[in-house]
Amino acid sequence: MPLYHDDDQAMLADTASQFMAEEGAIAKQLRHWRDRECKDGFGHALWKQMAEMGFTGILVPEADGGLGMGHVEAGIVLEEIGRNLTPSPFLTSSVVAATALGQANDDLRGRWLPGLIAGDSVFAVAIDEGAKHRPERIATRAEKSGNGFKLSGRKDFVVQGASADMIVVAARTSGTEDDADGVTLFAVPKDAAGLDHNAVRLVDSSMASHLTLDGVELDGDAVIGEVDGGREILNRMLDAGRVGAAAEGVGVARGAMDMTVDYLKQRKQFGKLIGEFQALQHRAAHLYSEVEIARAATIKAQQLLDAGAENASLMASVAKAKVGKAAGLAVKEGVQMHGGIGMTDEYDIGLYMKRDRALAEFMGDVHYHAGRVAELSGY
Amino acid sequence: MSDLDSFRAETRAWLEANCPPEMREPVQGEEDVYWGGRKATFKSDAQKAWFEACRDKGYTVPAWPREYGGAGLSPPEAKILREEMARINARPPLSSFGIWMLGPALLKFGTEEQKRKYLNEIARGEIRWCQGYSEPGSGSDLVSLQTFGEDKGDHWIVNGQKIWTSYADKADWIFCLVRTDKSNKYQGITFMLFDMESPGVSTKPIKLISGNSPFCETFFDDVKVPKDQYVGEINRGWDVAKYLLGHEREMISGADNSERGAGIGAMLKRQTGELDPVLRAELALFDVDALAFSAMAEKFLDEVKVGKAHPAQPNMMKYAGTELNKRRHELMMAAGGSAALEWDSEESRGGSAARSWLRTKANSIEGGTSEVMLNVIAKRILELPGA
Numbered sequence: 109m110p111l112y113h114d115d116d117q118a119m120l121a122d123t124a125s126q127f128m129a130e131e132g133a134i135a136k137q138l139r140h141w142r143d144r145e146c147k148d149g150f151g152h153a154l155w156k157q158m159a160e161m162g163f164t165g166i167l168v169p170e171a172d173g174g175l176g177m178g179h180v181e182a183g184i185v186l187e188e189i190g191r192n193l194t195p196s197p198f199l200t201s202s203v204v205a206a207t208a209l210g211q212a213n214d215d216l217r218g219r220w221l222p223g224l225i226a227g228d229s230v231f232a233v234a235i236d237e238g239a240k241h242r243p244e245r246i247a248t249r250a251e252k253s254g255n256g257f258k259l260s261g262r263k264d265f266v267v268q269g270a271s272a273d274m275i276v277v278a279a280r281t282s283g284t285e286d287d288a289d290g291v292t293l294f295a296v297p298k299d300a301a302g303l304d305h306n307a308v309r310l311v312d313s314s315m316a317s318h319l320t321l322d323g324v325e326l327d328g329d330a331v332i333g334e335v336d337g338g339r340e341i342l343n344r345m346l347d348a349g350r351v352g353a354a355a356e357g358v359g360v361a362r363g364a365m366d367m368t369v370d371y372l373k374q375r376k377q378f379g380k381l382i383g384e385f386q387a388l389q390h391r392a393a394h395l396y397s398e399v400e401i402a403r404a405a406t407i408k409a410q411q412l413l414d415a416g417a418e419n420a421s422l423m424a425s426v427a428k429a430k431v432g433k434a435a436g437l438a439v440k441e442g443v444q445m446h447g448g449i450g451m452t453d454e455y456d457i458g459l460y461m462k463r464d465r466a467l468a469e470f471m472g473d474v475h476y477h478a479g480r481v482a483e484l485s486g487y
Numbered sequence: 488m489s490d491l492d493s494f495r496a497e498t499r500a501w502l503e504a505n506c507p508p509e510m511r512e513p514v515q516g517e518e519d520v521y522w523g524g525r526k527a528t529f530k531s532d533a534q535k536a537w538f539e540a541c542r543d544k545g546y547t548v549p550a551w552p553r554e555y556g557g558a559g560l561s562p563p564e565a566k567i568l569r570e571e572m573a574r575i576n577a578r579p580p581l582s583s584f585g586i587w588m589l590g591p592a593l594l595k596f597g598t599e600e601q602k603r604k605y606l607n608e609i610a611r612g613e614i615r616w617c618q619g620y621s622e623p624g625s626g627s628d629l630v631s632l633q634t635f636g637e638d639k640g641d642h643w644i645v646n647g648q649k650i651w652t653s654y655a656d657k658a659d660w661i662f663c664l665v666r667t668d669k670s671n672k673y674q675g676i677t678f679m680l681f682d683m684e685s686p687g688v689s690t691k692p693i694k695l696i697s698g699n700s701p702f703c704e705t706f707f708d709d710v711k712v713p714k715d716q717y718v719g720e721i722n723r724g725w726d727v728a729k730y731l732l733g734h735e736r737e738m739i740s741g742a743d744n745s746e747r748g749a750g751i752g753a754m755l756k757r758q759t760g761e762l763d764p765v766l767r768a769e770l771a772l773f774d775v776d777a778l779a780f781s782a783m784a785e786k787f788l789d790e791v792k793v794g795k796a797h798p799a800q801p802n803m804m805k806y807a808g809t810e811l812n813k814r815r816h817e818l819m820m821a822a823g824g825s826a827a828l829e830w831d832s833e834e835s836r837g838g839s840a841a842r843s844w845l846r847t848k849a850n851s852i853e854g855g856t857s858e859v860m861l862n863v864i865a866k867r868i869l870e871l872p873g874a
Contacts (some may be wrong), residue, residue, distance in 0.1 A: 111786035112795060369869050381872045389865035396864055397807045404786040405779035423778070430779040433772075460761075481778070482771035487756035 111407055113184070114180075120181055123161070124188045131157055132194030134456050141195060142313040147272040149315035150195035158198065159227025167206045167348075172221045174206075178414035179348065183355035183406065190359020193463050194455075195314060197230035197268050203352040204345050205231035208276045208293060211341045212332045216295050220274055233270035233345065234263035234296075234319055241472040242347055243278075246291050248321060257281070257331075259294065259302075259324040261472035267470065269317030270305040273298050273457070277321070281336050291339045293332040302323050312462040321412035347424045349471040351413055354406045354427040357467050361399045361435035364442040364460040366394070371446055388445060395434075395441050402427070422484045429477035432468050439464045494564055498571045505540040507533035515836060517699075518631070520582050524615025525659050538612065541580035548586055548610045551594070555608025556603055562792040568770040584653070585609030585616040589662050592678075592731040596719040605680070617683070618735075619663030619705060626651075626852075627859045629664065629674050630725065630845055634707060636665040636679065643667070643679070645687075645710040651853065655690040655703035658683055665712075668722050678724035680716045687711070697845035698830070698838070733798070733852045736805035750774035751815060755822040766821060782809055786789045799867035806860035809850035816844040 113121060131137075131154060141151055158164055163185050168174020175181075182203050189196055201224055209220055223229030228329060235243050248261025259279050275296045283290030296303065302324040305317040333341045369392055372383030382388055409427040412420035439461040443450040450457050468474070510533055514520060518530050521538055529535040541547050544558060550565040551557025560568060565680035592610055593602055608614040634647025645665055655661070660682055668675030683690075687710040692700035694716040719727040756762055762770065787804055790796040819840060820827045827844075829835035851857040863870045 110789035111782065111794070112790055112793075259503050369871070372871055383871040384873065386862070389869075389871050390858065390861040392869055392871065393803075393806075393861040393864035396869060397803050400803065401776075401779050401783040401807060404783035407786065408782035423782075426775050426778045426782075429772075429775040433775070474775075475768075478768070478771040481750070481774050482752055482767060485750055485753045485774060487752045487762060487767065487770070 109411055111404060111411070113180070114305040117180060117184060121184045121188075123186045124163070125191075127157075127161055128185075128192045128194055132196070132463035133190045133191065134193050134459065138193045138195055138313065138459060147307070147315070149268065149309070149313060150271075152198060155197060155230065156227040158196065159225065163198065164202050164227050165206075165221075165225035166178055166202060167210070168202075168221055168225060169210065172217055173225050174221070178184040179203075179351055179410040179433035180407065180414060182352060183410045186352055186357035187354035187362070190356035190361075190463075190467075191363040193312075193363070193459055194358070197232075197271070199349070199352050199356060200233055200267050200272075201229070201231040202232045204349040205274070205276050208233070208332050208341055209295075211344070212295065213329070215329055216332060220295065223273065229273040230268060230271060230298070232266050232269045233276045233349075234266045234269065234275050234277045235342070235346075236264050237262060237268075238264055241341065241469065241476055243472075244288070245285050246280050248277065248279040249284045250281050250292055250294065250326075252281075253325060256325060256327040257292075257294070259296070259321045259326065261321050263319040263321070265316045265469075266319050267314065268314050269319050270307040270315065274320070278338060278342055279321075285366050290298040290336050290341050291342060292335050293338040293341055294326055294330045295332055296321075296326065296330065298466065300326065310466050312459075314467040332368045343421070346471065346475065347413060347421050350424040350428040350477070351406065351409045353467055353471045354402075354409065354424075357428075357435040357464065358399070358403045358406050358432060360460055360464050360467060361402065361431065361438040363437075364438040364457060364464075365392075365395055365399055367457055367460070368395075368438075368442040368445050375447075382445075391441060391445075398434040398437055402431045405430045422481065425472075425477040425484070428472060429474045429481065432474035432477070435464045435470060436474075489687050491563055491567060495571065496565050498568055501544070502571055502575060505537070505544075506572075506577045507537055508574060509533040510537040510578045510580075512578075514578055515578065516839060519578065520528070521580065522582050522615055522654070522657070523612025523614075524657065525613070525715045526657060527612070527615070537578070537761075538580045542611055545610070545832045547581040547583075547612065548590065548606075551590065551606060551610060555594075555606035557606075566788075568825060581612045583609060583612070583615065584618055585614065588618060588727045588731050588735050589616050592662075592718060592727050595730060596678075596727050601718065605670050614659045615651050615657060617655045617658035617661050617705075619652055619655075621651045622648060623650050627856050629728065630676070632664055632676070634665050635669070636667045636677060636712065638667065641714050643677075643712045643714065645679070645681075645707045645712055647707050649705040649707075650693075650702075652690070652703045652705045653701050655683070655705045656692055661688075661705070663717075664724055664728055671722070673725050674722050676724040676728070677721050678718045678727040679712055680718065681710065685710050685712070695845070696707050696848070697842040699842060699846070732855065733801040736801040736860070751818065755819065759824070760823050762822070766818075770818060770822075773814060776811060777815070780807060783807070784803060797868055799863050802855070802860040802863040803868070805854060806851075806864070809847075809856060812846045816847045820844050 137151060137154060162175055164178050165174030166182050170176040189198055209217055210329050237247055241246045250257040250259045277294045278291055278297050280290055281292040302322040304320040307315055310316055372388060405429040409423040412423050442457045443461055446457050449455050521534055546558055548557040549560045549568050553559040586609060590606060593605055620629060622632045643682045664676050665679050666675055667677040687708040690703040690705045693702045693704060695698045738846035752774050752848050787796060823840050827840040830838040
């Protein structure tokens with residue numbers, strides 16, 4: 109398969125680009141909800157509109173009422189979300205949680221997928237237990253209780269956790285913290301007794317919650333996949349999240365870069381457009397190269413994931429790490445090249461820097477994924 | 488089974504039958520590369536057999552039309568052949584500036600007669616070409632070149648000096664930029680072709696910091712060039728040169744060979760045993776960049792095939808590819824330690840690590856410096872204003 113978008117994908121990109129630029133624009137969404145200190149950090153009306161566009165069910169199989177598309181298509185929407193810094197539960201709900209629900213039994217699919225497709229429900233995923241992403245380590249416990257389970261433990265930085273109708277929780281049904289086996293995934297509804305959120309606002313104005321599970325009782329049918337056999341589904345969710353976050357990061361990088369290059373063509377100093385100065389031209393050209401390469405790596409990872417290829421997981425880490433580097437460079441150069449106004453809240457460039465920082469941590473940062481590339485490569 | 492699936496199966500079977508095991512090992516040194524030409528000799532029977540099998544099948548230039556010595560493969564078929572050759576680590580049967588640089592320019596600008604003659608000679612490895620672009624005063628700034636061809640009616644008389652002419656001492660013919668009109672900087676250059684055995688042509692190797700000398704100085708003293716030996720239009724050689732430079736940049740970037748972009752951490756771990764933790768981290772970050780670039784190279788080639796790539800994109804590939812290659816060799820030296828310093832022992836294969844490391848420093852100079860590439864990206868892709 110060639111490494112560019114085919115005609116249908118290019119059409120989707122046009123649609124998504126136009127929609128996000130109009131409806132998901134920074135002033136209309138991010139600034140609007142931030143300035144109102146919105147407790148969700150995103151607008152439900154936009155989520156509903158995204159459902160009308162068909163975006164919410166993009167990865168949901170047609171048999172379940174979705175569009176049955178792949179990670180390339182989800183990535184197209186995510187890139188536009190990134191470019192416009194649109195706050196939305198798309199990544200957690202339609203990409204990561206949807207990947208988990210794809211492996212769930214008919215009851216769970218019937219219970220949760222229609223709400224996702226209609227834009228009535230949002231989902232979160234609770235994996236991390238600490239400030240850094242370490243999915244190898246799961247301490248939260250799920251003990252047998254009657255015909256179901258009782259969950260106890262703590263999950264940190266659950267993105268949009270307090271706003272979610274359902275949270276996919278990774279817990280341990282056997283073994284010890286660092287064991288690969290013995291992990292089980294649960295679909296935990298928001299009103300489950302014993303579930304408590306301490307919601308915090310992050311640097312990019314998004315909301316995350318520290319989740320406390322204090323003997324949360326669940327029926328046996330809340331299990332996604334097999335008891336003790338959740339690691340494989342978790343890995344799929346992680347790969348979907350890595351590649352998805354990479355795609356959003358590409359959008360952030362391109363948005364910041366475009367804004368900066370435009371600024372270089374307008375701002376005058378010393379009687380010249382600053383874009384005429386070779387020192388800045390070279391840095392801008394280097395940045396362009398890095399962002400293009402990061403984007404290529406992301407599209408490659410999306411295609412491999414859709415094809416179920418053996419090296420998809422390696423490439424997912426390559427993409428997340430490469431985007432982390434390139435987008436980090438894009439926002440840093442963006443703020444620097446804007447000069448003093450780049451430090452003001454009035455200009456959007458700083459918002460890109462904030463979103464990049466949050467996205468860089470989500471699903472593992474550059475160091476985590478470079479380490480994973482080394483391990484998967486055998487050193 | 489689709490046509491492409493059956494093409495893959497046929498290709499696999501053909502390679503299995505025709506690519507000798509010795510030709511499936513990585514190239515270790517210069518003698519493992521076959522360049523063809525009048526003076527060529529084969530290093531081994533396997534090298535000869537592999538070259539001849541590919542030549543007869545049109546696989547030295549698989550995508551060129553059959554009438555010019557190619558196999559006439561469609562872009563997806565050519566990609567399958569590349570993939571299948573990469574799968575068994577098959578060496579290129581023939582390396583040649585004729586294939587990489589002159590050929591594409593002739594396909595675009597040559598007359599039918601030129602194509603039939605020169606392309607077939609290139610494809611069959613009969614004539615080895617070298618490139619006469621740079622001059623002592625014109626490196627990256629090629630349009631300032633001074634070599635002059637005086638119009639003598641049915642021929643030109645060429646005088647001047649070229650520099651950095653790779654393998655000029657081993658080449659049979661040269662493709663060369665010659666000023667034919669002194670009044671116009673850009674539209675006064677003609678793209679000429681002539682035999683290196685013409686009276687008045689002499690070459691002298693330049694010894695480099697790597698101790699090797701693939702490059703030469705080349706002198707033209709009243710060289711007679713027949714009037715029909717030019718490509719494109721007279722005085723419009725810059726159009727041909729620019730087109731060809733795009734291919735050269737692609738080649739130097741390694742975009743045509745994504746294998747060069749692959750990770751090196753695992754290989755160095757195997758070679759050196761334990762890795763220092765900081766070096767391991769650097770290798771991991773390098774591998775991220777290298778594997779990402781490899782995806783970029785694949786995307787770029789896919790886009791070139793369907794005309795989606797920006798015309799200045801080869802400059803980006805050249806910049807990123809060569810900077811990456813320099814970093815790769817810095818890391819290989821660091822991992823090799825003192826053993827990588829050995830200059831001429833048999834154990835070190837004649838100091839190949841050190842010599843390759845030094846050689847890569849030229850990557851970001853030859854074919855236009857990294858700084859020139861960045862200028863082109865800034866102006867033509869990002870459309871930043873001119874100074």
